[in-house]
Amino acid sequence: MQKNYQQQTLGILGGGQLGRMLIQSAIDYNLEVHILDPDPNAPCKYLSNNFVNGDLKDFEAVYNFGKNCDVISIEIEHVNTEALLRLEEEGKKVFPQPHIIALIQDKRSQKQFYLDQGIPTSPFILTENKEEVKRNAEFLPAVNKLGKEGYDGRGVQMMRNADDLEKAFDAPGLLEKLIDFDKELAVIVSRNEAGEVKSFPSVECAFHPEHNLVEFLFSPANISPEVDAKARELAEEVIQKLDMVGLLAVEMFLTKDGELLVNEIAPRPHNSGHHTIEANYTSQFEQHLRSIMGMPLGDTALLCPAAMVNLLGEDGFTGEAIVEGMDEALKEKGVYLHLYGKKITKPFRKMGHVTILADEPSQLKEKAERIKELIKIKA
């Protein structure tokens, strides 16, 4: 007799869009999903078996929430890991494991981990405050990152030359050597308790020039099969060296001389895997569930070439969101809208995404640009 997944309660820390898409997938497995989120109107509010309003950084809130669950996971890494460690000690399954969340939460320990484990990454200097950053003018051009709390482009800034040093973060952080890369790639990889590891095909991320958010994503990446294989092997190496159970997004630079460097990792479903809902045999959300619930991992092959566009709130609009241009976009074959259930739009807030399928990878860019121009989130 197989174990019955239906009898296990899954608790997710965070009830945003990632939790929402995770629930869409969990429905098919009859999983009972509990959600903890500080926003009383979080996107998951009406979709979970039990929605708890509470602070993800608060020990008591996280611990009390987790006590009522069998398996606990995250959709955001900025959570109280002490409470998760306690739950783990008390026999709960917490995936990804709390010490790995703690390691990844801090970009300083993340970088140190790559260095210690021989994982290729850009050169860096750890800095404790603004003064320390300023002492490293000769290391520029570099990226100055806050150790903790960075998210969606916050906590990251460019230091091109000594003039930029004045805006350096005055808190523990790091300076990373600016990489003159050819492409930014991402590989999503997962691992279950049995040690099975599967990676998705590499995707290519095109960032918005100003807002440091993924603007377009293309799958497959426009790289050789050899580079794809190397990127996937690197992602698999990272999850194995972490000894992690769950889903891990590995962002990489492909340098101009063909080297792959790990940039950042996120131990959860990720913006760079949204296209997998329609474009791959298994979606990243289902794969996350499979990995943490002890199921066999799903096949990751691409069914159809895809692009993904984030729908950000238009600059200059704050208030109740209105989606413009939906009808025009939805007339096209292979265009999939995902709205995140956020009532209020703000400039550059992630309000949704669109996945775009095409018969040939060469058609993706033009189609994605056209769809992006059509759909606007205003107020």
Added chain:
Amino acid sequence: MQKNYQQQTLGILGGGQLGRMLIQSAIDYNLEVHILDPDPNAPCKYLSNNFVNGDLKDFEAVYNFGKNCDVISIEIEHVNTEALLRLEEEGKKVFPQPHIIALIQDKRSQKQFYLDQGIPTSPFILTENKEEVKRNAEFLPAVNKLGKEGYDGRGVQMMRNADDLEKAFDAPGLLEKLIDFDKELAVIVSRNEAGEVKSFPSVECAFHPEHNLVEFLFSPANISPEVDAKARELAEEVIQKLDMVGLLAVEMFLTKDGELLVNEIAPRPHNSGHHTIEANYTSQFEQHLRSIMGMPLGDTALLCPAAMVNLLGEDGFTGEAIVEGMDEALKEKGVYLHLYGKKITKPFRKMGHVTILADEPSQLKEKAERIKELIKIKA
């Protein structure tokens, strides 16, 4: 400025598996979904913005539920249509239209409609009671159907010869000439308020020999492109002659001499369209939403050949459901489990379904049979 679908509340009569899969799709459009269902533990209970426990046949229950919604639709046709007519008169959008639900609810008026509109269907005799059925021994072999309330194989029985007449239904019903068909096909078609009509490719239904429920479904059907085109045209003709807004499943017989006869229709998402979630560009659930919410209809093309297997409760087991063989099945590429959130299994209860993708249609049957043997719902 486009209208904002997010600001409209959608009420669904029925909160079973069809409502559940509809909600999975509605999430992507930020639709506020209200559900009315007589079962306090209906599969949609934890997934709707507002779950109302009430009788679908009760005027007051349906009317009061509908008053709080902007658009009202169904996932089961056995509902109080008088209340829906009242809501329609009061300006609510009710799709499918109440008079069409009433027409389809009664298999007698359904058949009369085909006859009146010149839609090909099997010969039939309307009967008021058991005595009238018995007077038509010369019409056998035939199928004796109850006019109303038949569902999932209930209310339908075979009358092969005069010996079977004793079990005839003693209520208004009909006798349909038994058709010596080559295949049973189904076409799902939709129409929006603007009059746009789109049909999905024909699927082939293989029924369970004993339980009169779809056992396997194959898409594409193993028929010529000409027969597929003819079947789709026929389905489009039916929805147009009904002047219906919404999604309509049209079940047909393909006779041994190549004729298509409409068997039954259902004005909602249907078991014969479950594979569209993974296998087609647009799923039947999204298409239902698009049609009733006034969006453009989605492309219906098949992305990948697919089979669908219903997961019925095993005979001999009643009680809290346990899914056996899941892991073995989920190891395979292109196998998608959909459980319906029903805690209690009963013999032949629809507990879920599995969609199976394959590169070639010729591989589907063997793969579907293998998966069906693996997954068992017991207690």
